[in-house]
Amino acid sequence: MPIRIYHTADNHIGISFNQYPDAVRDRLLKERFDALERMVADANKRDAHFFVVAGDLFDKLSVTAKDVKRAVDVLEHFAGEAVLVLAGNHDFCESPDSKLWKTFRKAAEGSTVLAFTAQGTKDFTLEEGAVRFYACPCPSKYSAEPVTGWVADEPKDAGMLHIGLAHGNVEGLGLDADQRYFNMRESDLRASGLHTWLLGHIHVPSPAPGTTGRPTYFMPGIHTPDSVKCTHPGHAWWIELGADGACEHKQLTTGGVRFLRLKRDLRHANDIDALKRECEQLDAPNTVLDLQLSGCLPEADLAALNTWVEGLASTFLHVDRDQDIDHLLDAATIARRFPEGTLPHALLTELLADAEHPGDAHSALQLIEDLTKR
């Protein structure tokens, strides 16, 4: 029988979401816990041996004690062998006196929720076999060097499963040009002599869905989206590791909200219709929509668009709008407003001909209208 692991990371509990109105922020803050709760319930349903959080359970060291306790409460509902929580670079453990991790430990006292805040190994003996975890927690927010180097030199007892827990960037997977985030090389991870690594830090999952065999490492990605930068619905890994090292794994979808940025250039009523259809397909109550609209529309269409967008606020969890749409000006419109021969007509006609800057004509029109209203 294999060892069964539920692997998550980068939950970022305590993230502020300050840019959102109170109600939206509350919902997003709650979602961090809700998603964690769902994962624990799912792990129990799957009869997992271990629930692994590979770093950044918390967004920052200054996360409130209330949130820490709440997170521990959720994790304590795990019914398997142990919850293994690794300190990541956001919730790094700078010393045994770390306020965050002292609070965490106190809250988790007497439970199977274990904090891995110092480099070391932890053995478990189960009916299915023995397993040794190699914990490589982050001692700081930034580091040019990985903290996994010691693992290769550790003796590896035969007949056990050897699994690494680490948090940081992996060359080739994430972008860390400055090498600030404990940058690890896949070749080093492979050469460490472990059966696999359970990692955190990069918010994009790895390996790609459909990959078979035993990957060198797993990266679950964020468990529920936190911004438009997260383009997936939030994931975790379900991993079954046989005593012989055979591996079965499955990507699980765990998020309950989506952040979606729709960047659209609208130049025709059809474009608006397409945008509407696209929005209708979305799970509006659970979606933070970020509309970035540009283009050029007739006045009536633009008014209709504005009315529709304003209406979205009542259905979507939240709507942000960054709109830069000009009134559509054409020769007929110009002629209707300014008789031929007038300076505005001549200027606007000239500006209209400049296809590279379609907004200029509209800007000039506004200026002229302001002027004539004085």
Place this chain on the structure above:
Amino acid sequence: MKLLTLRLHPFGATVDRSISLHDGLNVLEGPNEFGKSTLSNALWHVLHTPTNLTPARLRDTMGPCYPLPGGDHARVTLRFEAADSTWSLEKTWGAGGASRLQADGAAPLADPAKVQEKLRELLRLNTATWQQVLFTKQAQLASTVEQLADHGTSLDDVHALMKGAAAIPGDVAPEKLGAALDERVDDHFSRWDVRTRGPEAGRGIMNPWKNKLGPVLQSYYAVETLRSQHDAVVHYEHELDAVNARLAQAQEALTKDADFIHQGKDLRQGLSQRGALEEKVTRLTNEEKALMAIVTAWPGADQVIAAKDAEHTRLGESLTRLDAELAAARQHVAAESLRQGYQRLTSAKATWDEAVQKLAIARPVDAQAIKDIKKLEQQIESLRIQIEAQKLLAELECSSERSVTVQRGTEAPETIVLGPGQPWKGDAAGKFTVEAGDLRISVQSGMEDVDALFTKLEAAKGRHVEGLEKLGHESTAAAEAAAKAHEELAREVKTKEGLYTAALQGRSAEQWATEMQALATLPQTRALPVLEQEKNEALAQQAKLKAEAEQESTKVQQWKKEHGDVDALMEKVIERKGQLGGARTELAALPALPEGFSSVADYLKLLDARERAQESVKLEMDQVTQERTRLEATTPERTAEDLRAELELKEREFQRQLAEGEALLRIRKKLEDVIAARGEGDPLQGLTAAISTHFNALTGGRYTGVQLQGTAPAQVSGPTSLPTGLLSQGTLGSLALATRLALAELYLKDDKGFLVMDDPFTDMDPARRTAAAKAIGAFAQQRQVLFFTCHPLHAAELQEVVQGDVSVTMA
């Protein structure tokens, strides 16, 4: 619009007063404080100030118009004609504030906003035009030019008016649009340097501009401020990481040495005692060992000395015997040398005898005979050379085959065969003889007597042969060789004899024989080297025994001196053993030296060093902990990630503002192109001409023209061309009046309208004033003019100009 009556009830200091106005010039003359300005203000407010102002604005705008003391409102009623109707307008500001506008026979308007909107329609021109052109309050005339220069674009467009029937409704004046665009660009890029794409004068957020910031700079500052905050947060995070790393390092150092130091504190006292005790035990052990050695050695010491003396004696006897054998052995060595000398002597005698025998056998050769023979040989050779020198050549030829004998010199004759065509050639020394049958031909050299030479030669040869025969040798060489061999043998005999003599070594052969016979009696011995080695060893052993015996003796003397006797020594030993036992018991009770250390001193030295290091680390930890506390107290509220997200938004806004600014610049450029392409001349030429005409009249012909910038005069021409800024107050007043009249003519050309002037002649000299009065009079012939003055003279001059009573009575 034509004004009919104006009633102030109350307004300012006026409780209730009315005036009736008529067409043309209305001169309102009275001394200061008479109420002219109040009338002027009342007229302005009733037309332009709504009654629904906010309390603050009402207080600021209309408060000064409430009657004093304690007035809480002001009210004005105006009747006027406009748009083919007669209108009644009443406004009350303050308590009971209301507006009412009603055309005769029509429903009144009471909504202040609607009243004002209707008034704007009836007034036809915008407020700025009324304010800057048609309504000249006291002392405002002189600033007309300046006001127009600054705010001319806010006036109603004069172009359409200038074009008249050619004007296109909805057109905008180029300079008005240009100015508006310039204003927009200036506002947008205010404090922003487009060329360097940064704040003017490089003033970033460390030294920011405080006033007149355009949207571009505002958004730039917002970006940079946020970026600075972000950088500070990242710096803070790095700083915290560094402090934590130092703390962790210090903690590790403390943990690493903690056990060692903790254990060391318990051990230090015991180990310090152990050091001294260990030293004592070592010393006592050594002393006990030394005493025990003496105890053991002392009783046998005399026996040792005696044994060594006996051995010494025995060795002396052995050495005597060894010396005798050694002497015999040396004789044997000497005999061997004699034996060898005798052998060499015998051999030398034998070889000498052999040489003597050989010499005896060899025959001696006469040396003189050899010399003679050799002399003969020289003679023979000389003769032969002489004969050879007389060479003869012969050539024989015969027509038939024939045998011929030929003799050359004294050589043996030879036979040759001649034949036809086969000639024979030959040569000969001195003499040539040919015989053929009976024919004998002999030919000799004619130089010398060849025969005599031949004879001598033969004689010499004969003596030579004889000489050799006498010596018994075939040739001279053989004879010489025999002589040489004989000499060699003789020399050999002498050499061998010498060798024999040397072998005798100064003795006779008989002596040699006697000594040889004596050798047979010598006794047999071992080899000399063996005996010599044995002797040396015996001598060395003897010396050693002697030294040992002396040493032993010395030791005994020393022991006696130190310890007295053996019994006393035994007591000392017992005492030492007791001390040692006590020390060992004490030592066993003390803590043991930890493993890995060879001495207590080494251990304590390391312990001290680590304790000092730990103290130093603790000090550093205190400092770093304070530093961390300081940092934690300044923990930024927002994380770098939060700020990065916001920074993206700010940067987007900044880019948007830049793009908008660039669009404005493009529009401005395009506007310039469009204006240039339209190729219009000066659209304000008519206005320029009108102002010039008025100005010329008002200055008595001194100035002939003006140049406009927008609607404001910028330059005047006459005796000299001058910028308006350099004109005297009087001339500037004339220019202002000229400009106002010209613009008023333009604005009021299709409407009766009215012009208000409040004491405009104050700064003018009489000549200019007269001209001004004429100009106003001329203007008033077509339009209604309200002229307020406190100068009776000014009023009189106007009366004179219009030649009629133009005064207005205030009731």
